Amino acid sequence: MTRDAAYWKEHLKLESHPEGGSYASTFRNDETIGTDSGERPLYTSIYFLLAEGEVSKFHQLKSDELWYYHDGAPLTVHMIAADGTYTAAKLGLAIEQGEQPQLLVPAGTIFGSSMTGTDGACSLVGCMVSPGFDFEDFKLFTAGELIERFPQHEPIIHKMT
Numbered sequence: 001m002t003r004d005a006a007y008w009k010e011h012l013k014l015e016s017h018p019e020g021g022s023y024a025s026t027f028r029n030d031e032t033i034g035t036d037s038g039e040r041p042l043y044t045s046i047y048f049l050l051a052e053g054e055v056s057k058f059h060q061l062k063s064d065e066l067w068y069y070h071d072g073a074p075l076t077v078h079m080i081a082a083d084g085t086y087t088a089a090k091l092g093l094a095i096e097q098g099e100q101p102q103l104l105v106p107a108g109t110i111f112g113s114s115m116t117g118t119d120g121a122c123s124l125v126g127c128m129v130s131p132g133f134d135f136e137d138f139k140l141f142t143a144g145e146l147i148e149r150f151p152q153h154e155p156i157i158h159k160m161t
Contacts, residue, residue, distance in 0.1 A: 003071060005051035005122035012047050019057045019112065019140060021050045026126075033131050037062060041132030050075065052121040056113040058146060058160045061129060062137040065105045067091055068126040074099050074116040075123045078160055079109050080146070086153050090116055091125060110141065112160040 005022075008014060014022035027045040040063070047070075050056060058078070067077060074092025081087075091113075092099035105111050115123050143161040147154050 005049060008047075008049050008071075008122065008124050012049075014047065014049055017048070017056075018138075019059050020054050021048055021056050023048045027128075028132060035062070035131050035137075037134065037137050040134055040137075043128055043130040044132035045126060045128040046133075048125050048127050050113065050115055050123045052115065054115075055160055058110050058112040058141045058157065060108065060110045060139045060141070061105075061133070062107055063129045063131050063133065064107050066128045066130075067103045067105065068128070069093060069099075069101045070124040070126060072123040073121070075113045075125060076116045077103055077105065077111060077113045078156055079105060079111045080150055080153060081106075081109055084150050084152070086150075086156065092116065110146070114159070 009022055012024050014024045017023045023046045025046050029042040031042045032039045033042055069091045074090055077089050077091055079087050089103050090099040091103050093101055141161060143157055146157045146161065
């Protein structure tokens, strides 16, 4: 059985995400914590899928986000820290090739993701956000906004916006 993007979208009931790709909310903790933006669940979790040709556009959260690799092609998570430092981390199971099965994106980091390989033609991951995700804490960037702040990263900014 082929587990391609259509398979995951149907079986996990994924819908389009504003940053690109598809997602489904899976867990939302009942306990809450106060943040600068108001009360948030202690954590939330989603499935997130990128299909061939899709990217998760550069965006920013006010919370830490843990990524967990599940299936398909590995992902590269592109990150720009507040000081302008760019890093790319590979999420997957080929440890000997520098991939890792889970990855932390610290709060305030500008980040997005793209498929690293083509085996599977899609990539399925899980993401847990703590304090929990709320669209009020989500900022999606334009190329112009980011190039103005980080002109040294113009090529990756164009790819990820």
